[in-house]
Amino acid sequence: MFSLFRDSPEFERRKNTPFAPPKVTLSEVRSAVPKHLYEKSTVKGCLYVARDFSCAFAVYKLGWSIDSFSRALVERFGMSPITGALTKWSLWFCYWYVQGIILAGWWCMAHEAGHNTLSNHRWVNHIVGFSLHSFLLTPFYSWRASHHAHHKATMSVERDENYVPRTRTDYGLPAESLATISDYHEIFDDTPLYTLLRILIMQVFGWPLYLSTNAMGSPRHPTRTNHFLPSSAIFEPRQRNYILASDAGIGAMACLLYIWTLQAGFTNFLKLYFVPYLCVNHWIVMLTYLHHCDPTVAYYRGSEWSFLRGAISTVDRPLLGWAGRVFLHNVSHDHVSHHLFSSIPFYNQPIVTEHIKAVLKDNYNYDSTNSFRALYRTFTQCCFIEDDGDIVFYKNKDGIAARVLADDIMDAASVMRSNLLLVHAL
Numbered sequence: 001m002f003s004l005f006r007d008s009p010e011f012e013r014r015k016n017t018p019f020a021p022p023k024v025t026l027s028e029v030r031s032a033v034p035k036h037l038y039e040k041s042t043v044k045g046c047l048y049v050a051r052d053f054s055c056a057f058a059v060y061k062l063g064w065s066i067d068s069f070s071r072a073l074v075e076r077f078g079m080s081p082i083t084g085a086l087t088k089w090s091l092w093f094c095y096w097y098v099q100g101i102i103l104a105g106w107w108c109m110a111h112e113a114g115h116n117t118l119s120n121h122r123w124v125n126h127i128v129g130f131s132l133h134s135f136l137l138t139p140f141y142s143w144r145a146s147h148h149a150h151h152k153a154t155m156s157v158e159r160d161e162n163y164v165p166r167t168r169t170d171y172g173l174p175a176e177s178l179a180t181i182s183d184y185h186e187i188f189d190d191t192p193l194y195t196l197l198r199i200l201i202m203q204v205f206g207w208p209l210y211l212s213t214n215a216m217g218s219p220r221h222p223t224r225t226n227h228f229l230p231s232s233a234i235f236e237p238r239q240r241n242y243i244l245a246s247d248a249g250i251g252a253m254a255c256l257l258y259i260w261t262l263q264a265g266f267t268n269f270l271k272l273y274f275v276p277y278l279c280v281n282h283w284i285v286m287l288t289y290l291h292h293c294d295p296t297v298a299y300y301r302g303s304e305w306s307f308l309r310g311a312i313s314t315v316d317r318p319l320l321g322w323a324g325r326v327f328l329h330n331v332s333h334d335h336v337s338h339h340l341f342s343s344i345p346f347y348n349q350p351i352v353t354e355h356i357k358a359v360l361k362d363n364y365n366y367d368s369t370n371s372f373r374a375l376y377r378t379f380t381q382c383c384f385i386e387d388d389g390d391i392v393f394y395k396n397k398d399g400i401a402a403r404v405l406a407d408d409i410m411d412a413a414s415v416m417r418s419n420l421l422l423v424h425a426l
Contacts, residue, residue: 019391022308022309026308028359033356042118042124046124049128056103059098064268064272070088101283107280108329109129112345113126115343129144130249139243142234143246155298155314156305156310165384166385167385167387170219176386199379204282211227212227229243230243230244257269292314297314299394301389304391313365314336316353317335333353336353336365380396391405
């Protein structure tokens with residue numbers, strides 16, 4: 001039980017190890033992965049889609065029966081009204097939790113389709129991805145465009161698209177040499193209850209806010225940047241018809257939901273669709289946030305960034321255990337390999353991970369910390385980065401980075417030796 005509140009040994013080891021940029025090359029990593037793992041099977045991909053659809057439909061049908069089943073327990077089997085109500089709401093919570101995970105799997109499957117990994121036929125990937133994302137009110141082509149840009153610039157302070165750290169200047173903090181603890185605490189130190197409220201807001205509304213306002217997106221984009229306007233700075237002119245198609249998909253889904261709600265009732269809309277949709281938002285934010293935000297992983301500027309360095313600065317996590325493997329399609333378990341080889345199907349990524357671990361060695365980032373503990377830790381410890389520096393780490397509410405550069409330690413040791421020599425000379 002106490003492991004729920006502790007950092008994993010992998011995290012502690014990484015935190016206590018001074019960081020040096022990886023010396024491994026991209027060609028070495030690529031040569032470690034067998035070619036047959038790149039092969040895609042349309043049949044296999046569609047079977048996974050059919051399985052996910054069947055699971056969601058079965059749970060949906062069970063959800064329709066919760067209220068009538070609970071009434072029958074009271075009216076026909078003599079259960080007390082209080083116990084019947086507790087049973088009913090317990091079943092609804094189970095429905096929301098399970099359906100939220102299954103539908104988050106739909107979102108992950110559409111993400112795979114966006115990378116064209118379900119089939120060698122682009123039209124298969126586009127139909128599946130567009131349908132699944134539209135069902136979840138996600139603009140398929142719009143997010144696909146920004147997501148591909150993210151893959152091309154992962155962990156680049158200047159060019160990444162998601163969860164780009166804010167700097168000392170962004171928060172109006174004094175220079176590092178002048179700042180005091182109270183300066184940092186004035187901005188970042190919140191009560192635990194208020195912190196939990198902010199996390200809840202991020203988890204529930206963070207995804208639609210990112211799509212509609214570019215919240216936690218790249219600060220280089222102008223205000224009013226979003227995933228719905230074809231003229232948005234995120235997109236290139238050649239992509240604009242696709243953006244309109246994404247908008248049409250969401251509009252069509254909104255119409256279907258409206259018609260269905262007129263027939264099924266607003267209460268059923270809330271219980272059967274809207275609450276699971278909010279749960280999907282939570283899982284999307286949680287998994288993507290923890291992929292790329294961690295006190296122990298580096299961000300890069302300028303020439304220090306490379307595709308390889310950015311890709312292996314992501315973190316693999318066993319989010320939801322076996323359920324994350326089955327329903328979220330390895331998206332968190334094998335995210336490092338996904339960034340290195342996004343054209344490899346998700347069902348082959350666990351094998352890829354084993355191959356690249358042997359090559360990356362200490363440069364492979366894994367964290368078995370309970371994901372909710374990791375979420376709280378990241379939210380409270382990843383506050384800002386410095387304005388300068390080509391390799392930087394998040395700093396916490398005390399203005400202290402969880403990890404240091406090996407070069408900084410060597411430079412500090414060199415200064416100490418020089419000072420000692422000067423003292424002896426005097």
